[in-house]
Amino acid sequence: MTAVDIKALEKRFGKTAALEPVTFSVAEGELFGLIGPDGAGKTTLFRMLATLVLPTGGTATVDGLDVVRDYRELRNRLGYMPGRFALYQDLTVAENLKFFASIFGATIESNYEMIRDIYGQLEPFRDRRAGALSGGMKQKLALSCALIHRPRVLLLDEPTTGVDAVSRLEFWDVLTRLRDSGLTILVSTPYMDEAARCDRVALIQDGHILEINTPTGIEDSYPLPLLSVKSSDRLTAKRALERFPFAYSVYPFGEELHFTDSRAEPSVSEIKTWLHEAGVADAEVTVIRAGIEDVFMHRMPTVEGQTGVA
Amino acid sequence: MTSAPAIICQGLTRKFGSFTAVDSISFEVAQGEVFGFLGANGAGKTTAIRMLTGLLQPTGGQAWVAGHDVYSEVEAVKRSIGYMSQRFSLYDDLTVRENIEFYGGIYGLRKTELHQKSGDLIERLDMEAEANSMIRSLPLGWRQKIAFSVAVLHEPAIVFLDEPTGGVDPITRRQFWDLIYEKAAQGVTVFVTTHYMDEAEYCDRVSIMVDGRIEALGSPAELKKGHGVDSINDLFVLLARGGKRGDA
Amino acid sequence: MKAFRGFVIKEFFHIFRDRRTLVILFGMPIIQMMLFGYAIRNEVQDVQVAVVDWAHDSASEAITDRLEASRYLQVVPGIEHQDIERAFRRGEAKVAVTFPRNFERDLILGESPTVQVITDATDPNTANTVLAYVTAAIGTYQIEVLTTSGGARPASIVLEPRMRFNPELRSVVLFVPGLIALILMLVCALMTSITITREKEIGTMEILLVSPLRPGQIIVGKVMPYLVLSLVNVVTILLLASQVFLVPIRGSLTLLLAECFLFIICALALGIFISTRTSTQQVAMMISLAGLLLPTVILSGFIFPVASMPAPLQIVSHIVPAKWFLIVIRGIMIKGVGLEAIWQETLVLVGMTTVFLVASVRGFNVRLAD
Numbered sequence: 055m056t057a058v059d060i061k062a063l064e065k066r067f068g069k070t071a072a073l074e075p076v077t078f079s080v081a082e083g084e085l086f087g088l089i090g091p092d093g094a095g096k097t098t099l100f101r102m103l104a105t106l107v108l109p110t111g112g113t114a115t116v117d118g119l120d121v122v123r124d125y126r127e128l129r130n131r132l133g134y135m136p137g138r139f140a141l142y143q144d145l146t147v148a149e150n151l152k153f154f155a156s157i158f159g160a161t162i163e164s165n166y167e168m169i170r171d172i173y174g175q176l177e178p179f180r181d182r183r184a185g186a187l188s189g190g191m192k193q194k195l196a197l198s199c200a201l202i203h204r205p206r207v208l209l210l211d212e213p214t215t216g217v218d219a220v221s222r223l224e225f226w227d228v229l230t231r232l233r234d235s236g237l238t239i240l241v242s243t244p245y246m247d248e249a250a251r252c253d254r255v256a257l258i259q260d261g262h263i264l265e266i267n268t269p270t271g272i273e274d275s276y277p278l279p280l281l282s283v284k285s286s287d288r289l290t291a292k293r294a295l296e297r298f299p300f301a302y303s304v305y306p307f308g309e310e311l312h313f314t315d316s317r318a319e320p321s322v323s324e325i326k327t328w329l330h331e332a333g334v335a336d337a338e339v340t341v342i343r344a345g346i347e348d349v350f351m352h353r354m355p356t357v358e359g360q361t362g363v364a
Numbered sequence: 365m366t367s368a369p370a371i372i373c374q375g376l377t378r379k380f381g382s383f384t385a386v387d388s389i390s391f392e393v394a395q396g397e398v399f400g401f402l403g404a405n406g407a408g409k410t411t412a413i414r415m416l417t418g419l420l421q422p423t424g425g426q427a428w429v430a431g432h433d434v435y436s437e438v439e440a441v442k443r444s445i446g447y448m449s450q451r452f453s454l455y456d457d458l459t460v461r462e463n464i465e466f467y468g469g470i471y472g473l474r475k476t477e478l479h480q481k482s483g484d485l486i487e488r489l490d491m492e493a494e495a496n497s498m499i500r501s502l503p504l505g506w507r508q509k510i511a512f513s514v515a516v517l518h519e520p521a522i523v524f525l526d527e528p529t530g531g532v533d534p535i536t537r538r539q540f541w542d543l544i545y546e547k548a549a550q551g552v553t554v555f556v557t558t559h560y561m562d563e564a565e566y567c568d569r570v571s572i573m574v575d576g577r578i579e580a581l582g583s584p585a586e587l588k589k590g591h592g593v594d595s596i597n598d599l600f601v602l603l604a605r606g607g608k609r610g611d612a
Numbered sequence: 613m614k615a616f617r618g619f620v621i622k623e624f625f626h627i628f629r630d631r632r633t634l635v636i637l638f639g640m641p642i643i644q645m646m647l648f649g650y651a652i653r654n655e656v657q658d659v660q661v662a663v664v665d666w667a668h669d670s671a672s673e674a675i676t677d678r679l680e681a682s683r684y685l686q687v688v689p690g691i692e693h694q695d696i697e698r699a700f701r702r703g704e705a706k707v708a709v710t711f712p713r714n715f716e717r718d719l720i721l722g723e724s725p726t727v728q729v730i731t732d733a734t735d736p737n738t739a740n741t742v743l744a745y746v747t748a749a750i751g752t753y754q755i756e757v758l759t760t761s762g763g764a765r766p767a768s769i770v771l772e773p774r775m776r777f778n779p780e781l782r783s784v785v786l787f788v789p790g791l792i793a794l795i796l797m798l799v800c801a802l803m804t805s806i807t808i809t810r811e812k813e814i815g816t817m818e819i820l821l822v823s824p825l826r827p828g829q830i831i832v833g834k835v836m837p838y839l840v841l842s843l844v845n846v847v848t849i850l851l852l853a854s855q856v857f858l859v860p861i862r863g864s865l866t867l868l869l870a871e872c873f874l875f876i877i878c879a880l881a882l883g884i885f886i887s888t889r890t891s892t893q894q895v896a897m898m899i900s901l902a903g904l905l906l907p908t909v910i911l912s913g914f915i916f917p918v919a920s921m922p923a924p925l926q927i928v929s930h931i932v933p934a935k936w937f938l939i940v941i942r943g944i945m946i947k948g949v950g951l952e953a954i955w956q957e958t959l960v961l962v963g964m965t966t967v968f969l970v971a972s973v974r975g976f977n978v979r980l981a982d
Contacts (some may be wrong), residue, residue, distance in 0.1 A: 092504045092531035104822050106980045125978070126824075134822045140815030157823045189405045199819075215531070218404035218562070219606045220595065244531050259533060289545065305538055308565035308595065309584060351534050457629045458622065469618025 055082040057207055057238035058103065064113035065098050070099040074261045075112055080240060080254075085233040087252035087284040088242040088247045089346065095261040096242035097137060100341045103240070117206050130158070133205030137212045139196035143185030147176055147195055150184055151202060158203030169198040172228055190221030197228070202344050208232070208239045214248065226251045264353040269346060276344030276352065278302055279320050283311040284338040285329070294332030298325070305351060312348055314338075368431060370395045370522050370553035372424040377424030378411050387576035388425060393569075395521070398554045400543060400564045402596075403573030404604045407559055411527070412573070416555070417524055419444050422443045430521045443471075446515035446523035450530045453511030456500040460491060462502065463499060464514055482527035485513045505536030512543055516552060523547065524557055525556040529563065561597035570596065572603050632895070639880070640902070651910045656741050662691035662739055675727075678749040679709065684968035685745055700732045701774055701949040703939065707731045709743045712867045713794070719767055726770045732777035734946045738917055742775055761947075772842075777946050788859045789941040790914035792849050793934045797879045797908050798900075800842055804883030805896040807834050812891055818980065827976035831888075831969070835880045840878045843869075852933040853945075864946030870967045871944065874961050881968035888975045894925040908934040934962045 058080040065073040088096050103116055105125035114121045129312050142150055142186045151173075155162050166173075172194045179187065184195060191214055194217040200208060208226040214222045227247065232252070233239055241252070249255045257264040257272070257363040262305070265272055285291045288311065295304045296312050301315040316348075322339045329337040344352075371393040378386040385537070386408045391572045393399045396473045403409040414420035414431055416437040423597035454463045464485060466488050468478040486495050491508055499507055508528055525544075541563065544554050564570050565584050572580040580587055580603060584596055593599045627633050661679055665672050669910060675855070680687045691699050691708070718725035733739040750769060757767040762940040778785045790796040808830075811817040820830060831979050846869065853859045861868065883900065890896040910916065912934035914958075918926055931937050937955040943949040 091533035094533075101818075101980060104818075106821060108979060129822050130824050133818060136815055136818045138815050140817075140819050144812070144815060154819070154823075157820070157825050159824065216405070218406075219600055220404065220557070223601065230967055245535065255518060305535075306541065306562075306566060308562035338813060347534050354533065356537055455622070455626070460624055462622075462625065466618050467620045470615040472615060474614075 057081070057082045057084070058114070058116050058133075058240065060103075060112070060114045063099070063109050063114050064111040065095075065102060065107065066110045069163075071261050073102075074092070074263075076263050077112075078256060078266050080237050080238060083117075083233065083236050083264050084238055084241045084253045087249050087255040088237075088258055089244070089245065089249045089255055089350070090258035091244050091247060093260070094258045096258060097211055098261075100209050100240070100242060103208050104132060105129060106309075121320050125191065130203075130287060131206045133200040133203070133208040135200045135208075135213055137215065139192045139213075141184045141192060141196055141199070144183060146181050146183055146185070148180040149197055150195060154199040155202045160203040162202065162270050165204045167201055168204055168302070169199050171231060172201075177297070186347060189217045190224075191224060193217050193221060194228075195227075201232075202294060206238065208237055209243045210239065212242055214243055214245060223249070233252045246345070246350060249346040252346065255346070257346075257353065257355050259350070262355070264350065271347055272349050273344050276349050278314050278316065279341055280344045280348060281313045281322070281325065282338075282340050282342045283313050283325070284309060285336055287334055290332060291329055291334045292338060294329050295325075296332055297332075302309070303352070305348075307347070313334065314348075314352075335359075367395070367575065369393060369429060370397070371555065372400075372428045372478060373416075373424045373425070374427070375425035376412070376415060376422055376427050378408075378415060378420065379423045384576055386415070388421075388576050389573070389576075390425075391571055391578060391581055393522075393553055393555060395553050396548055396551045396566045398548050398556070398566065400567035400570040401555060401557045401573070402564055402570060402600060403557075407573040407604075408576040413524060413526060413557065417445060417447055422593070427455055444521050446518070447518040447526075448508075448515040448523070448528055448575075449526040450528060454499045454507060454514065457498060458500055459496045460486065460502075461495050464517065465531075467514045468517050473518055476533075481517055484509075485517065489513065491586070503536075505532045505540070506530055507545060509540055520552070522553040522555060525554065525587055527557055527559060529558060529560060542559065561595065561600060564596040572600060574603050579606075624731075632898075636898075636902075644906070647906065647910055647925075651915060651921050653915050655684065655920060655921050656738050656745075656767075656917060658686045659684060659707065659738070659742050659745070660688045661685045661694060661746070661917070662688050662699055662708040664691065664693045664696065664708060664710040666713045667711045669715035669716035671715075671719055674863050675709075675711070675750055675753050678753050679746065679788070681747060682749050685742075685749070686775070696730060701943065702953050703943075706733075706738065707746060709746060713859035718768065718932060720765065720770065722766065724768045724770050726772050728774060730774045730776055733778035733781055734942055735917065736775075736778060736783050737786070738777075739775060739781065747771060766955055774799050782858075784857045785859055785946055788853045788857055788899070790851065790912070790938055792846075792872075792941060793875070793912065793927065794914060795849060796842065796846065796932050797882075798877055798941045799845065800838060800876055800879035801883035801886070801904050802897065802900045803838050804834060804880050805886040805900045806893045807892075808887035809890050809893045809896045813893060818827045821978065821980070827978060828973050831884055831972050831976065835884060836878055837851040839876060840881070843873065846872045851869055860943060860948075861945050863944035864950060867951060868941070868944045871937070871940050871961075873957065874958065874965065875933070875940075878933050878961055878965040880931075880938075880969065881965050881972060884970050885972045885975065888977070890974050895924040907932045909936065933961060933964050936964075957982055 060079065061077050062075040064075040065072065072325065075100065075298065088099065090096055092097055101146050102109050103114055103121060105121050105128055108122060116128055117131050121128060137141065151162060176191065176194055176198065184192065187195065197213065214225055229239060229241065230251065237286045254266065255272060258264040265275065267275065283291055283295065292304055292306065292311055295311065300316045302314040305312045325339050326337055369392040369569060374390050377384065377386045377388050388497050389412060402411060408512065409418065415422045415434060416427060418434060418441040419592060420436065429441045431439040432444065434441055464476060464482045468481065486492055512528060529540055544564060558564065568583065569583050570587065571578050580599065586597055588594065591599050591602065593602060621664045663676050663679065664818050665676065677685060679685050683691055688705050691705060693710065708730045713723055715725050727750065729743060731739040750771065754769060757765055775781060811820065819942045854861055886896055890899065911929040911932045918929050918935065939957045940954045943954050
């Protein structure tokens with residue numbers, strides 16, 4: 055059963071396209087991630103699905119309802135968490151929750167099951183003003199407010215931005231449990247590592263969808279061999295690899311370098327020799343599996359003069 | 365170039381009423397070092413940076429930035445450093461060139477020198493075509509690269525970068541770090557905070573703040589070995605989980 | 613020095629590239645000059661004079677002609693002595709001149725007949741000016757008689773001025789009702805104008821929109837608390853007016869409160885309307901202050917009489933809600949009138965309120981502005 059069905063949905067402002075025509079669907083009970091940097095078009099897409107912005111082309115249905123025609127009914131069934139966790143800073147945790155429950159004609163008691171997981175951690179702070187909460191707590195409160203009316207589809211726009219690493223992990227645990235209980239969830243995020251926790255993922259950049267697949271599928275789609283190069287002198291290694299005749303791309307990845315060879319069957323020893331001759335004696339070169347970020351960078355449309363060999 | 369540390373902190377503290385935001389931190393940053401200053405939101409990072417850049421006076425301890433005392437030589441500190449933050453660096457309604465000229469002027473660069481540097485900067489960033497475009501028309505990544513270049517235009521000894529790559533696409537992020545390395549190679553000390561743990565690995569040394577105190581300090585390799593973890597991300601989660609401020 | 617210069621240049625850039633700042637910088641002074649220049653008048657024009665003529669002789673008619681001839685005065689026919697009070701309350705006349713029986717005879721006989729000049733002193737400035745005009749008109753007549761008779765007939769007339777409603781000519785009587793209108797308009801409109809834009813700014817408006825709440829519910833819901841609190845304000849202001857400034861409340865207090873209630877809703881509705889049309893609190897506040905404060909002070913008749921302004925400004929004053937409310941509030945407080953005298957103005961206010969409310973609901977975007 056499809057929860058979200060999008061066909062050639064697009065948004066233009068005058069001549070500029072915030073979102074080029076996009077087509078994909080999300081199944082019921084799926085945890086779907088929209089991965090891309092700032093300005094990629096994630097928020098534009100979410101706002102159209104949330105019935106907040108009119109598309110300039112294409113159609114979309116959420117839970118079987120058209121986002122343009124049936125927006126009023128659809129708003130009863132959606133849970134929406136916009137970026138910047140829109141909460142009433144001068145109301146307490148409990149007051150915020152009560153308010154959002156009431157405007158949907160729900161009560162906290164009737165739907166407590168849904169938010170029990172998350173709200174449990176907020177309970178001790180129920181009388182604290184939302185403005186005085188930490189980023190991680192605000193995030194949990196905003197999620198609770200979006201869930202309190204038992205929506206059928208949840209739209210979360212960059213819920214982990216500006217939140218510390220630990221809270222991010224906990225948040226994704228919560229999302230996974232919600233998905234397991236049958237809720238359809240669409241999440242957008244700029245963090246590539248979060249893609250791994252989704253059922254399926256759409257990579258988006260500059261208003262274009264680069265690819266849609268399961269995380270594994272995306273990783274599999276990397277077209278060339280990828281090697282990890284570790285050494286004590288990363289800078290020299292990087293420069294050496296950039297000069298390598300078969301180099302396709304060289305990117306730093308934490309303590310490693312990700313080197314993509316333009317041949318189908320690269321030789322590890324050849325590369326090691328090359329590095330050795332450049333003065334890098336202790337290089338560890340291993341063939342690795344591509345990650346989401348590798349694929350993203352590979353697929354990104356690059357601007358003239360700013361090539362992949364950075 | 366002397367070998368005196370670029371930054372020295374001894375027991376640096378900042379209290380706000382009864383709340384201690386920064387609790388007696390001590391560390392040194394060598395000249396030309398790329399130093400990663402990590403910590404969860406609310407851990408005290410921003411307060412610490414504000415003290416080091418002369419924006420906030422400490423309530424205890426001591427610190428010297430570029431050899432100047434942060435208590436008594438605040439103006440000298442400001443003249444010796446460059447600063448760039450995620451939230452704001454450049455004026456939206458001015459062009460690239462106008463921004464460069466404005467900041468250059470503030471830091472006392474002479475006209476001919478400024479003109480030369482402006483041209484060099486634009487060429488280095490490959491932005492000849494965009495030199496007269498409004499900042500607001502450029503993508504985030506490009507803005508951040510320009511902002512960084514502007515921050516080091518007056519050739520400061522130290523540059524402070526507060527989450528400079530938040531939300532920037534992965535390729536531009538790495539180009540940004542190329543710029544950082546270039547400057548570091550020229551002897552500029554780079555003090556950077558970031559939420560991207562892979563960027564922590566790019567630093568010479570890293571410190572992790574939890575609840576106002578420094579819980580880890582050292583090179584990425586040392587720290588990982590010492591705590592028995594594979595990545596700085598794992599180390600961060602390990603230390604931050606022990607923090608209490610993150611709870612509320 | 614160079615740093616300073618660079619900074620100043622930058623500021624010039626910001627100003628010239630921000631349309632809003634330019635409008636304020638250059639547009640406002642011009643608009644203000646025009647408004648103030650034309651509106652601030654101390655002269656009065658076309659003041660309605662009721663002539664109660666018991667004499668019907670050539671002297672009284674001669675003086676009446678003088679009054680008619682004055683460009684400041686305009687004789688209103690058909691008002692008898694017993695109608696004067698009502699005419700004042702209704703605003704049909706501002707001054708009444710009465711000629712006693714045998715006016716001419718007494719005049720010729722040198723018996724100094726008394727001519728009463730009864731003025732509506734609600735606006736003491738106007739009252740004094742009007743009295744001066746009438747006195748001047750009568751004086752002209754006296755001089756004429758003197759000269760044509762070669763100095764034989766002194767034509768001595770005793771003028772008996774009477775100030776109705778405000779015998780002590782206290783200007784506070786003029787100002788305070790106007791202040792009430794100004795304060796209510798400003799506070800109410802300002803408050804509601806930022807409330808919706810605030811939600812837009814912090815982002816909670818998005819969530820409200822994606823909820824079952826209807827625009828009508830949101831708007832009325834926003835107006836409610838301010839309505840209740842404003843009533844408290846009104847009572848406070850009226851207490852201050854009557855107890856501290858000793859401004860009379862001659863009419864029905866219930867009617868007064870009801871009319872204030874109506875005006876408050878009107879001001880709130882206007883504020884909400886501004887709120888639905890702007891996206892930042894700053895702009896909303898600027899429009900409320902500049903767009904409401906100025907016209908309310910100048911064009912409502914608060915200090916400067918509307919009748920003295922050039923025709924275009926008079927037309928514009930018709931759309932200023934405070935103008936109608938001022939007539940109502942002065943009528944009830946100072947003149948003690950009832951609904952029968954002010955029902956038209958009340959109707960206008962009701963109409964305006966409805967228009968603002970409907971426009972707000974219609975103009976309320978059920979989606980985010982593109």
